[in-house]
Amino acid sequence: MKEKFREIFKEDSCYKVFLTSLLVTGLGYGIYKGVIDNYMAEIVGMGEFDRGLAEFFREIPGLMLIFILAALYMLSAQKLYKLGAVIMLVGMGMLSVVTPTKLLVTVAVCIYSLGEHIQLGMKNTLSLEFAKEKQGGQALGYQNALYQAGTVVGYVIIIIIFAIMAANKLYKPVFLAATLIMAIGAVFSFKVDGNIETDKSKSRFYFRKKYSKYYMLEVFYGARKQVFFTFGPYVLILFYGANAAIISLLFAISAVCCFFLAPLVGKLIDRIGYKIVMISDTLILVIVCFFYGFAHHIFPREIAFIVCCVNYILDSVISLASMASNVYVQDISDSQEEVKATISTGISVNHLITVLIALFGGLVWQTLGIETLFIISAVLGLCNSAYAATIKTGNQG
Numbered sequence: 001m002k003e004k005f006r007e008i009f010k011e012d013s014c015y016k017v018f019l020t021s022l023l024v025t026g027l028g029y030g031i032y033k034g035v036i037d038n039y040m041a042e043i044v045g046m047g048e049f050d051r052g053l054a055e056f057f058r059e060i061p062g063l064m065l066i067f068i069l070a071a072l073y074m075l076s077a078q079k080l081y082k083l084g085a086v087i088m089l090v091g092m093g094m095l096s097v098v099t100p101t102k103l104l105v106t107v108a109v110c111i112y113s114l115g116e117h118i119q120l121g122m123k124n125t126l127s128l129e130f131a132k133e134k135q136g137g138q139a140l141g142y143q144n145a146l147y148q149a150g151t152v153v154g155y156v157i158i159i160i161i162f163a164i165m166a167a168n169k170l171y172k173p174v175f176l177a178a179t180l181i182m183a184i185g186a187v188f189s190f191k192v193d194g195n196i197e198t199d200k201s202k203s204r205f206y207f208r209k210k211y212s213k214y215y216m217l218e219v220f221y222g223a224r225k226q227v228f229f230t231f232g233p234y235v236l237i238l239f240y241g242a243n244a245a246i247i248s249l250l251f252a253i254s255a256v257c258c259f260f261l262a263p264l265v266g267k268l269i270d271r272i273g274y275k276i277v278m279i280s281d282t283l284i285l286v287i288v289c290f291f292y293g294f295a296h297h298i299f300p301r302e303i304a305f306i307v308c309c310v311n312y313i314l315d316s317v318i319s320l321a322s323m324a325s326n327v328y329v330q331d332i333s334d335s336q337e338e339v340k341a342t343i344s345t346g347i348s349v350n351h352l353i354t355v356l357i358a359l360f361g362g363l364v365w366q367t368l369g370i371e372t373l374f375i376i377s378a379v380l381g382l383c384n385s386a387y388a389a390t391i392k393t394g395n396q397g
Contacts, residue, residue: 154178227374
């Protein structure tokens with residue numbers, strides 16, 4: 001593994017401590033994510049619409065990211081990465097102490113989400129900066145794999161704990177443990193050196209016509225991603241009665257698959273080109289959405305639950321193809337600063353539709369059923385493939 005890292009990353013960069021920070025942060029996230037959906041359903045009492053509403057507010061920081069980064073334009077990518085770590089730590093700490101009401105839990109999750117979204121664009125920017133020439137896809141793949149490795153350990157911890165102890169008494173201690181781990185992750189984040197400076201002439205919002213297709217791809221991807229991220233686990237919890245141990249097991253299996261497949265997907269992006277990867281992944285999504293929405297009409301309930309779990313894992317795997325759009329940006333950009341600004345803008349752009357999906361997805365499920373919800377996701381996936389087919393590649397085929 002060390003030799004592979006040397007092939008991909010620049011020796012004079014601080015990629016080692018950067019990747020370590022991702023690994024530790026992934027562990028904290030795995031513990032948090034392994035219980036948050038069940039916590040909201042069982043303790044906070046959020047139903048389908050409530051969950052969608054909470055997700056709407058959780059995604060607002062992503063939508064506002066372009067304004068936040070515009071206000072913080074004087075900070076380098078490394079400094080923004082560190083700031084994100086601190087804000088995530090505050091949000092996680094709040095979850096461990098606040099009363100489990102819908103309002104307070106939503107506020108805590110939103111603060112955590114703010115830090116997470118700030119780090120999201122920065123970690124891709126830093127990975128591409130630390131990568132050697134023509135190794136961007138693999139750098140993103142290994143970055144993703146290490147983060148997934150951390151989440152796997154977190155999920156396994158939740159599986160073990162919730163399998164042997166009473167759930168209702170465990171949520172607060174679990175959030176406290178996640179907070180302590182996030183604190184360690186923040187320490188490593190502060191050791192990420194370097195200074196990818198922002199362009200002081202670009203202190204306002206960064207849009208360029210040549211990235212218009214990237215922005216549209218982010219809209220489609222944000223919409224289809226949100227359906228599974230928000231409502232995928234909730235379908236299993238509310239519709240099939242899955243507990244925290246089962247949900248964490250599902251997340252763990254998904255993370256293991258992503259850990260092994262992320263580097264391969266990254267390599268595939270470098271080998272066959274981002275355009276082919278972009279088109280292919282959402283064609284597979286149509287099959288995933290069909291079975292997720294209609295499995296209970298085709299199979300007995302127990303079998304339908306297993307089918308949905310398998311398709312949730314498959315969706316996690318094909319979501320790795322989203323790395324292709326970042327490589328696409330790097331391929332057509334003029335500078336590393338432009339990559340950073342464009343990826344950050346892209347995150348805000350995809351949240352324009354993401355917040356609407358979060359807000360209305362629960363209402364669609366409640367009034368029209370989960371079938372309609374996942375039909376919408378499939379249609380959005382097809383739109384993504386069709387639009388990706390219009391991309392004119394530069395050096396890639």
